Amino acid sequence: MLDPDKAKKIILEHTSVQAPQDIDLEASLGLVVHEDIQATCAVPAFDNSAMDGYAVRQEDLENASTDTPVVLQKLDYIPAGSRQEQPLQYGQCFQIATGAEIPPGANAVVMKENVTVEGAKVWFSKPPKMQEHIRFKGEDIEEGAVIISRGETIGPGQISLLAAFGYAKVFVKSPPRITIITTGSELVDVGENLEPGKIRDSNSYMLAALLREENCFCDRIGIVKDDPELLLETLKACMDTDFVLISGGVSVGEHDFVKSTLKQLGVEEIFWKVRIKPGKPFFFGKNEKTLVFGMPGNPASSYVVFEEFVRPSIRKAMGQANLEKNLVTATLEKSITQRANRRHYLRAKLRKEENQYFVKPLPFQGSHSLRSLADANALIIVPENSEELPEGSLVSTRFLTPL
Numbered sequence: 001m002l003d004p005d006k007a008k009k010i011i012l013e014h015t016s017v018q019a020p021q022d023i024d025l026e027a028s029l030g031l032v033v034h035e036d037i038q039a040t041c042a043v044p045a046f047d048n049s050a051m052d053g054y055a056v057r058q059e060d061l062e063n064a065s066t067d068t069p070v071v072l073q074k075l076d077y078i079p080a081g082s083r084q085e086q087p088l089q090y091g092q093c094f095q096i097a098t099g100a101e102i103p104p105g106a107n108a109v110v111m112k113e114n115v116t117v118e119g120a121k122v123w124f125s126k127p128p129k130m131q132e133h134i135r136f137k138g139e140d141i142e143e144g145a146v147i148i149s150r151g152e153t154i155g156p157g158q159i160s161l162l163a164a165f166g167y168a169k170v171f172v173k174s175p176p177r178i179t180i181i182t183t184g185s186e187l188v189d190v191g192e193n194l195e196p197g198k199i200r201d202s203n204s205y206m207l208a209a210l211l212r213e214e215n216c217f218c219d220r221i222g223i224v225k226d227d228p229e230l231l232l233e234t235l236k237a238c239m240d241t242d243f244v245l246i247s248g249g250v251s252v253g254e255h256d257f258v259k260s261t262l263k264q265l266g267v268e269e270i271f272w273k274v275r276i277k278p279g280k281p282f283f284f285g286k287n288e289k290t291l292v293f294g295m296p297g298n299p300a301s302s303y304v305v306f307e308e309f310v311r312p313s314i315r316k317a318m319g320q321a322n323l324e325k326n327l328v329t330a331t332l333e334k335s336i337t338q339r340a341n342r343r344h345y346l347r348a349k350l351r352k353e354e355n356q357y358f359v360k361p362l363p364f365q366g367s368h369s370l371r372s373l374a375d376a377n378a379l380i381i382v383p384e385n386s387e388e389l390p391e392g393s394l395v396s397t398r399f400l401t402p403l
Contacts, residue, residue: 001275004343007284008309010270012323014286015313018174018242025162028154030215031172032319037148040165042138047102051133054115054122055094055106061127069125074117078103093122102134109133153320173319176242178211178218180204181234183249183258184297185226202370203247203295203302210306214314218245228257235261239290242317245310248297251281258294259283267292275384277342278367279305298367304345307379307398327381330357330397336382336389338365343384350378352403359397377401 002010020034049055056072064070072093078084080099088094088105096102096109108128116123141147147161148154154162154170162170182204190200204220211218219241224234226249238244249258250272259272267287272294274282278301283294293310295302312323330350338344346361347369361380362372381396382389389395 001273001280001342002271004274004276004308007271007274007282008312011284011291011309011313012316014270014284014291015316016289017319018176018317020171021174022169023172023174025159025168025170028162028170028172029156029159030318031154031170031175033148033150033152033154033158034171034173034319035150036146037162037165037167037170039141039143039145039147042143043141043164044135044137044139046137048135049096049098049100049102049109049133050135051109051111052098053096053109053111053133054124055088055096055103056108056110056124056128057088057090057092057105058108058128058130058132060090061108061110061124064124064127066125069116069123072122072124074120074122107131107134151319151321173317175216176314176317178216178243178245178314179238179241180207180211180218180220180245180247181224181238182222182247182297183224183226183231187223187248189223203297203299206299206373207245207247207302207306210303210311211314214311214318216314216318226257228261231257231261232264236265239265239267239287241290243310243314244290244292245306246283246292246294247302248295250283250294250296262287262292262294274309275342276304276308277340277344279308279345280342282309284309296367299370299373300347300365300367303373304379307400308345324398326399328357328397328399329394330359330378330380332380332389332391332393332395333358333360335391335393336361336380336395338382339385339387340382341385344382346380346382347372347376348378348380348397349376350397350399350403357397359395377403 061070075092075094077095078100080097083101084103094103110128148158182201187201188198201223208220224231246258249256267285269285272283281296282305285292295305315323348359348361350359364372377400379398
């Protein structure tokens, strides 16, 4: 059996970063920018009002007070999206909306709550500061500035920036094409009735959801029965994609045909079996540019293999810098008495209190357990050949979901 750290290193060595391409802005979430992106204009693009109020000449109101308010003549209303060409003169003001362009001659805005209005006359009882409530051209972003750097991952905030600067398409690392296959004659699809001896396929849905966390979409082939010819035909059709994820059929059972079928297709077996629990009979191979991951059929095994080995490979292919979900050191709230000669990944509940992490293993750790998968928000990583870990021990813990 292969050491898990060595297995991960081998997988990443065989993972190539996807070629860049233009992607529609709406499809760019989670992808990595291939080159610096610059501001096509200044933001704000013009001096504008930060408030609903009145655009004034500050010098006209220097002597305004509660006892001796200053009266200015209101010329017009400037709504957002319009421009006023007429310059302000002594004794005049414009009513102005938030975001509207500051008219010529104005150098401050007074909030409308701080004035009294009668027809075209506006009373001011306090002098504004020079340039008060004005947002100036380029004060946020100057034209030509780098708004998103090469290698940055696009999130909702970046999409807002790109839209604001007119980028309908973005030059990014291409998302990989991924196929998911589940094998087993005992499986039926989610909408089918259960007959004796049958179980519903949950792994393909789980793997597809894990891929969506990485903003990757896949072709979920569905269930392939334990039939070598059918499996050969199905796998052959998948060898033009970048990743093939196979759940089930990689162990040593009489009907585990995945390894032999992949060999028929010319897939090089790079390794089989990793020193982990759950997930030991994990297969990794390659056919030209297609990476093939064969995962055990038990849900927890597939989950752990994806988290520790598949996710880092996908993130590297997408050009991301951070290849894994975060690891933290947490204090055990319940002792771990199991001893194993393999690295053990325990589904767990993680919590944070006053900048410290505390974690408790869930009670049922069977590799077939769906309940513990749904309840877990973390994985406790127990090192190989470790002794009993008493309550209060510090353990390495991987986030599965944000706290």
